[in-house]
Amino acid sequence: MAQQGFDVVVVGAGIVGLSHALAAARRGLSVAVVDRDRQANGASIRNFGFVTVTGQRAGRTWRRALYSRDVWDRVAPEAGIPVIHPDLAVIAHRPQAMTVLEQFAAGEMGADCRLLSAAEVQARLPMAAPGALGGLWSPHERRVEPRTAIPALAGWLESARGVTFFRDTAVRGVESGAIDTTAGRIAARHVVICPGPDLVSLFPERLAARNLRLCKLQMLRLAAPGWRLPAAVMGDLSLVRYEGYAAQPGAAALGEVLAAEAGDALSHGIHLILVQSADGSLVVGDSHHYAATPDPFASAEVETIILREARALLALPEGLPVIERWTGVYPSSAEETAFLDRIAPDILLSLVSSGTGMSTGFALGEEGIATLLGDPDPLEAT
Numbered sequence: 289m290a291q292q293g294f295d296v297v298v299v300g301a302g303i304v305g306l307s308h309a310l311a312a313a314r315r316g317l318s319v320a321v322v323d324r325d326r327q328a329n330g331a332s333i334r335n336f337g338f339v340t341v342t343g344q345r346a347g348r349t350w351r352r353a354l355y356s357r358d359v360w361d362r363v364a365p366e367a368g369i370p371v372i373h374p375d376l377a378v379i380a381h382r383p384q385a386m387t388v389l390e391q392f393a394a395g396e397m398g399a400d401c402r403l404l405s406a407a408e409v410q411a412r413l414p415m416a417a418p419g420a421l422g423g424l425w426s427p428h429e430r431r432v433e434p435r436t437a438i439p440a441l442a443g444w445l446e447s448a449r450g451v452t453f454f455r456d457t458a459v460r461g462v463e464s465g466a467i468d469t470t471a472g473r474i475a476a477r478h479v480v481i482c483p484g485p486d487l488v489s490l491f492p493e494r495l496a497a498r499n500l501r502l503c504k505l506q507m508l509r510l511a512a513p514g515w516r517l518p519a520a521v522m523g524d525l526s527l528v529r530y531e532g533y534a535a536q537p538g539a540a541a542l543g544e545v546l547a548a549e550a551g552d553a554l555s556h557g558i559h560l561i562l563v564q565s566a567d568g569s570l571v572v573g574d575s576h577h578y579a580a581t582p583d584p585f586a587s588a589e590v591e592t593i594i595l596r597e598a599r600a601l602l603a604l605p606e607g608l609p610v611i612e613r614w615t616g617v618y619p620s621s622a623e624e625t626a627f628l629d630r631i632a633p634d635i636l637l638s639l640v641s642s643g644t645g646m647s648t649g650f651a652l653g654e655e656g657i658a659t660l661l662g663d664p665d666p667l668e669a670t
C-alpha cells in the first residue's frame with residue numbers, strides 16, 4: 289500500500305470504532321477505519337442490537353445511552369437501518385419485582401415510563417405467559433438487527449460520509465503520526481484504538497492496568513412463534529442485573545427471592561432479554577461468565593435455563609425449535625462501564641468495558657473525538 293494520510297485513523301470496525309469514525313467525519317475530517325477482519329465479526333454483530341436506556345447505571349452511562357439513542361434515531365433512517373422495536377416492556381412476576389419497578393418509575397430515569405397492571409400487560413402483550421403481576425413500559429429503548437445494522441452503518445459511513453475502510457488489515461503498532469499494518473503504514477494526524485476484547489495486541493500494558501476480564505455470553509435464536517412482539521421484553525432477572533434497576537432499594541429483597549427460586553440462573557449470570565427480528569424469529573439470551581480467556585463452548589445447561597426463563601415470560605408455542613446458537617465476548621471492568629485513555633496527545637484508546645456498547649457507543653465516539661481535538665465535552669453541551 290502506498291502511504292496514505294488521514295486526519296483520523298480508527299482501529300476496529302465494531303460499533304465503538306464506527307462511532308468514532310462518525311464523530312470525526314461529522315466534523316469534516318478525513319477518516320479511515322482499519323480492521324483485521326474481512327467483515328464484522330465481533331460483539332457488535334453478536335448482541336441483541338438492543339439500545340438500552342432505562343436499565344443503565346445512573347449518571348454518565350445513562351446520559352451516554354440517551355445521547356446514543358438520539359444518534360441512532362437520526363442515523364438509522366439515513367443508513368437504511370430499520371428500528372425493529374421502539375420500546376421496552378419489563379414483565380414482573382414477583383411482588384418484589386413490582387416494587388423495584390415502582391421505585392424505578394418514581395425516579396429520574398423512570399420519566400415517561402408507565403407502570404402496567406396485570407391486565408395492561410395482557411392487553412399490550414397478549415403473548416405474555418400467565419402469572420404476570422404487572423410491568424413497566426419504557427419508550428426510551430430501540431432495537432436494531434446488529435448483524436445487518438453494523439455492515440449498513442459501515443457502508444453508509446463509506447458512501448455518504450467518505451470514510452475509507454481497510455479490511456483484512458491487522459494493526460501491528462501505533463506511534464505518533466502513523467500506524468503500522470499488515471498492509472503497510474498509514475499516516476494519521478490522530479489515531480483512535482477501539483480493539484473490543486483484544487487486550488493484548490496494542491498497548492497491552494495500558495489495558496492491563498485497567499483490571500479487565502472478558503465476559504462470555506451465550507445467545508440463541510428461536511423460530512418465529514407466529515406473533516409479533518410490540519417491544520423488547522425483559523423480566524424479573526433483569527432487575528437485579530441492570531444497574532438502573534438494581535440500584536433501587538427494593539432490589540435486595542428481589543435478589544433474595546430470585547436466589548431461592550432461580551439460583552441456577554443467577555449463578556450463570558442469566559437474565560432475560562427477548563427481541564424479535566424482521567422474519568419473526570426471536571433472539572433470546574443471555575448468560576455472563578467471566579475469565580481471562582473464556583472457553584468457546586455453549587453450554588446445554590445454560591441453554592436449558594435460558595429457555596425455561598423465556599417460557600416463564602412469554603407463551604412460546606410448544607416445541608418451538610432453536611435455530612441458531614452463538615457466544616460472544618466483551619471486555620469487562622468492575623469499576624467503569626467505558627473509558628478513554630489518552631496514550632499520547634494524538635493517540636486515544638477507547639473501550640466499552642461492559643455490555644453496553646450498542647447503547648452508549650455513539651456518545652463515547654463523540655467524547656473520544658472531542659477529547660483529541662480539545663472540544664468541549666459533548667455530554668455537557670447537550
Ligand SMILES: Cc1cc2nc3c(=O)[nH]c(=O)nc-3n(C[C@H](O)[C@H](O)[C@H](O)COP(=O)(O)OP(=O)(O)OC[C@H]3O[C@@H](n4cnc5c(N)ncnc54)[C@H](O)[C@@H]3O)c2cc1C
Nearest residue numbers: 300302303304324330332335338459484616644645646647
Ligand atoms: C452476546 C452479546 C450481547 C450483547 N448485548 C448488548 C445489547 O443488547 N446492548 C448493548 O448495548 N450492548 C450489548 N452487548 C455489548 C456490545 O455488543 C459491545 O459493548 C460492543 O459491541 C463493543 O463494540 P466494540 O467495537 O468495542 O467491539 P467489537 O465489536 O468486538 O469490535 C472490535 C473490532 O476491533 C478489531 N480489532 C481489534 N484489534 C485489532 C487490530 N490490532 N487490528 C485491526 N483490527 C482490530 C476486531 O477485528 C473487531 O472487529 C452485547 C455483547 C455480547 C457479546
